[in-house]
Amino acid sequence: MDPLRAQQLAAELEVEMMADMYNRMTQACHRKCVPPYYKESELSKGECVCLDRCVAKYLEVHERMGKKLTELSLQDEELLKRMQQGTGTA
């Protein structure tokens, strides 16, 4: 595939995934911070602060999960290589 085209596809995919992450984050933080009591339309200060912290935490969790997934998939690859080497020499 043309490298420019590949770059464009990767960028499109990234945008799509960021949008998906944003939607999930919105849902999760709304569930955690905004109780379903609809007497008032304004958000309280506590709810606003909760939402700020929730977003900060969610983004940190996202980064942490990415690192953990990479680490786990590398471990799996190494294990597979060792198994293949083991069957090759046997």
Added chain:
Amino acid sequence: MTRASPQLRDFLLVYNRMTEFCFRHCVCNLNYRLLTGREESCLDSCAARLVRANHRLMGAYVGLMPALLQRRAAEHEAAAGPAGLPDSPEPAPGPAEPSPAAPAAGT
């Protein structure tokens, strides 16, 4: 026009789902902006457990699916066999062979 690899897309979707799932179950204390130690260890365990559970599920699925598909195919053949006999003396035609009943069925 080709899209980015479907495996990469699936992987990234799984990544997002895992983030949401582990966030929901591990992050309960919104009094601080940073993750607490307890939350961090919960998240690490959550990620590892999800990945290992997925591997195990895949193994079980790959082990059970062929037998299930074979059984389904055998049931199909058993159902098609007796139904095909009274209609025509010839055996049921395959998809490539023209069937004498096809034009009548098409109209």
